Amino acid sequence: MDEKGDARHLTTAEVANRLDIKPETVYAYVSRGLLTKVAASGRRGSLFREDEVARLARGRRHGGEHTMADIASTISRIEDDQLRYRGHHVADLVTTQPVEAVAGLLWTGDFAAAPPQFTAPAELLTTCRAAVGALPENVRLTDRMRVAVTVASASDQWRFDLSPQGVLRTAGILLAVEVDCLGKAHRDSGALAERLGPSLTDQALPAGLLDATLILLADHGLAISTMAARVAASARVHPYGVVSAGLGALDSQYHGAASTVAYRFLGDAIADPLGAASERLRLGGGLPGFGHLIYRAADPRADLLLAMLRSIPAATPALTAIDTITDQLGPPHTAIPNIDLALAVLMHAYRMRPDAGEAIFAVARTIGWIAHTLEEYSEPPMRFRPNRTPVPAP
Incomplete structure (x- = not known):
């Protein structure tokens, strides 16, 4: 058990490695509601539920190699109920x-x-x-x-x-x-x-x-x-x-x-x-x-x-x-x-x-x-x- 409960959590780098995507794409997934970001108390960065990442990985394997979810756009970002255009x-x-x-x-x-x-x-x-x-x-x-x-x-x-x-x-x-x-x-x-x-x-x-x-x-x-x-x-x-x-x-x-x-x-x-x-x-x-x-x-x-x-x-x-x-x-x-x-x-x-x-x-x-x-x-x-x-x- 970790500080967030029974679920295990992964860092941004670990999620990117697990899904074979860029770290920027991880936050694009957050913007689209595909992943939920969890605040990491006492440390910098964010954490993500491993079970969510696993489900997303299975869906990507079944849905084909190239999907719209893989787009890492820099145009806008939705995070923490905030919308930004290029920062x-x-x-x-x-x-x-x-x-x-x-x-x-x-x-x-x-x-x-x-x-x-x-x-x-x-x-x-x-x-x-x-x-x-x-x-x-x-x-x-x-x-x-x-x-x-x-x-x-x-x-x-x-x-x-x-x-x-x-x-x-x-x-x-x-x-x-x-x-x-x-x-x-x-x-x-x-x-x-x-x-x-x-x-x-x-x-x-x-x-x-x-x-x-x-x-x-x-x-x-x-x-x-x-x-x-x-x-x-x-x-x-x-x-x-x-x-x-x-x-x-x-x-x-x-x-x-x-x-x-x-x-x-x-x-x-x-x-x-x-x-x-x-x-x-x-x-x-x-x-x-x-x-x-x-x-x-x-x-x-x-x-x-x-x-x-x-x-x-x-x-x-x-x-x-x-x-x-x-x-x-x-x-x-x-x-x-x-x-x-x-x-x-x-x-x-x-x-x-x-x-x-x-x-x-x-x-x-x-x-x-x-x-x-x-x-x-x-x-x-x-x-x-x-x-x-x-x-x-x-």
Whole structure:
């Protein structure tokens, strides 16, 4: 028996040796909830339960040699209920940097790597707007984005430039196309958040609030859509195709649609908090917008956004409903408010479209997908193919 109880524990180096991975990958596993880090009292470093490591080792042997879990990304890290982008705490970034600078940080590690604003050639924008404009008015914003990205790809003869400089060029076009082809953008230049806002709501948004939201959502490790993007990038799909893969995975009930479900639930909860919560529990499936697979005590992204919203009077009804549910029911029913619920509060406060949260998520996460694209392009191609044969060098 050791100081942590009956279970035996391993150091980071021992886990890395047991799984035949780099020490950095051990902490990537922690970020994804695959391993639980245990504080080592009286010594530096961390410990990990040997039985968890053994189960993970068995799963890796049965699942093939190369898995998504083996990615040791340096883009973001989730540890001890904290989220960092390349070592920078998101709480610091939302108060000191615009989303354009954070994009540069995620893409290259340099705040100045991205241009101060994202733009696309006028002719390309005209073509994309014509295609999006042909869609019915009730088409969702993320569907409009998918069409715009596909048309932009077909219109860009330089899309196959996979060099870092080429990817950064394409990234700027992608983000411009996503926000400027939604139907209500008033300009084709300027801050990304200011150009996106008019497509979400007719109300004026406080300076910096939507920008901060985009920063909070820009990356979150190997989420499902990011995994789809990395698989595409591994096959050396061009950035338009990578973002299309991410948008496709985002369009699902368990991922991108979560904020829409939380928005609809919160609408009921504003009128009758306990009644809405009780009805959801009766139907099964838990409360939308509460709980998280990785965070144990608090979702730092939700905490930051909700704290900003508490100073906005229009958010009071939604926040009061959340507080009532949390205070009355308590754990384990409510768990913790997550970023989807915080997005829902933002949407209700500014009377946004019901699908606005998905659009915000898609634009923000495009920044993260580009970062993972750049990282994956530096790895051997097709590395996630089971029983693969060597790919000849180009």
